[in-house]
Amino acid sequence: MTVDSSMKRAFILALAFLAFTAVRPSAAAMVGRSAQTPEVRIARLHYEGGGDWYCDPSSLPNWLSVFRARTGIPTAATDVVVTLDSEDLYSYPFLYLSGHGRIALEEGELAELRRYLDAGGFLYADDNYGLDPSFREMVAQLFPDNELEPMAGNHPIYHSFYDLPGLPKIHQHDGEPARGYGVFRNGRLVLFYSYSSDIGDGLEDPQVHGDPAEVREAAAKMAVNILMYTLTHP
Helix, strand or coil: CCCCHHHHHHHHHHHHHHHHHCCCHHHHHHHCCCCCCCCECCEEECCECCCCCCCCCCHHHHHHHHHHHHHCCCECCCCEEECCCCCCHHHCCEEEEEECCCCECCHHHHHHHHHHHHCCCEEEEEECCCCHHHHHHHHHHHCCCCCCEECCCCCHHHCCCCCCCCCCCCCCCCCCCCEEEEEEECCEEEEEEEECCCHHHHHCCHHHHCCCHHHHHHHHHHHHHHHHHHHHCC
């Protein structure tokens, strides 16, 4: 008996949503949903240091909308903004960081971010061109014993919903190739970093950057994969 591919996909999506919501009781606040808000949410990290943490304002609402439309999994209508001392930080298992400039985290903030990630949270950092030196310094302070590792095109994050050859190149800037990096803790990917790609720019409203449809589609597919990966690898 052959199971229809659409049925397989529906079954996978159901498991993904259950995986995202069935967090161990000791970290129940990491679920990212409640009886009042049964939906996938993204929290944008507000950081100090001078970098424009608020960049690409339409990217996250568009990301959530695309994810909902393509997977059928409920999402919030828009993102929320948190700091590392926000009381509700642990209500959001998916943390997004972007910008063009400097990130400056104090020791207490680094300790809280480390605790958040080790408790089951996930950080996606998207270099919006100019973030790289500061971000790498932050990661070295955050996890001195866990370096950013290059992630080849065969990693599951590139194949969790769409089969992609690797991280897509959205904007050229200085012409460097798009490269994905990760930090692994006890075998779990806790941080994914997209360098020289600009996924966030590709998710913006079409008129913001004037990107062609195929470029925006590449950004959308990668964004769906990133979020789906976190749902299926809790």
